[in-house]
Amino acid sequence: MERWMDGIRALFFDLDGCIYFGGKLAERANDLLGLLREQGYRIGFITNNSRENAVEIRDKLSKMGLRLEAEMIFSATEAVAVFLKDAFGPMAVKTAGSESLNDALANAGHNVLGWTCSAQADAVVIGRDTEFNYFRLEQIVNEAARGARIISTNPDYSHPGEGGRLVPETGALLAAVESILGSSALSIGKPHAWLYELAMRSYDVKPAECVMIGDNLTTDIAGAEQIGMKTVWIQNDLHSQQGEFDNFAMVPTVIVNALSELYEMLLQENGKV
Structure with missing residues (x-):
């Protein structure tokens, strides 16, 4: 039976409201990224952050306990x-x-x-x-x-x-x-195709080989769906978007309430629980 992650080579995450909130990492963020690396997926971060460059974002995440390379971050x-x-x-x-x-x-x-x-x-x-x-x-x-x-x-x-x-x-x-x-x-930022294309060119992947994970339905998810990526919508309480979702022309591949829920889902799919 085909699984939703079949054929996927790269997963791109939003940052604000997805990987972290304010100055705190989302629950299980490090565990999820570790699991994906262990399984051989490439990981990147596509953010509409327009105040900081990739190095500054990397350093901020490092202070929260998430260590990664600046080359993994694609910022507006x-x-x-x-x-x-x-x-x-x-x-x-x-x-x-x-x-x-x-x-x-x-x-x-x-x-x-x-x-x-x-x-x-x-x-x-x-x-x-x-x-x-x-x-x-x-x-x-x-x-x-x-x-x-x-x-x-x-x-x-x-x-x-x-x-x-x-x-x-x-x-x-x-x-x-x-x-x-x-x-x-x-x-230029999400949902415009340019930022996604910049990340995909850097990773040498096609839209069908990518998943975009984010909390904002009208930017993260809409833009990724429009160019052919699979999507995971984190339906947290901070973006009150249920009305928008009811009228949304596209359906996210997966809907979860938190990043930790996605982690548990992938553990189950890989027989680790």
Whole structure:
């Protein structure tokens, strides 16, 4: 009998609300990853995190007790810089985001302009800017009025923090910009195919050989399903999405309530319990 993991070579995990919550690892996260490594699967992490680069994320996870290589992490912070270079070549950009986002853009060959610079930008890149304010909003929309493209790292409105706390995300800031401009901006992170494709190219795998595990139905799961991956939806209480699921056009391959439940499921399937 065919099992849902047959033909799978790589499993990609979301991070916030999946592998960790705030500053704590999800229950059984290390056990699950250890089991998958033992069985010969390749493991990666696809995240819409737009404030930290792969090395910073690796170091943060290490402090929580999860040790891995930076090359296993595919973040929106670095992906947006690569996307812009591949799609448009080196650009003059202004940003609303972290220093890590600025560094990623500069390292990819873009010219990062400060907001005090009068020169026109080719693009404005919006990430999760924790100091976003009315003045920055005004600057962004007027830069767009001068012809700059608006690009966002990811469309998420929030992500789950520790103890059920909601953490505002890039999409919430982008919504303010879009409401003024009356048009939608391009977002590079999940569910856009680019971030998944970046990870698959690095691992030399095809969509049918991959599983995406995540807690956000409209980003993690929708994007993976659209490009042909199998999916595991972690239906935790921090993303209240039952109404969205009822109207969801695609059905996740597997639905669990926690990462620990997926671990127990795989143990049973492999005859280890």
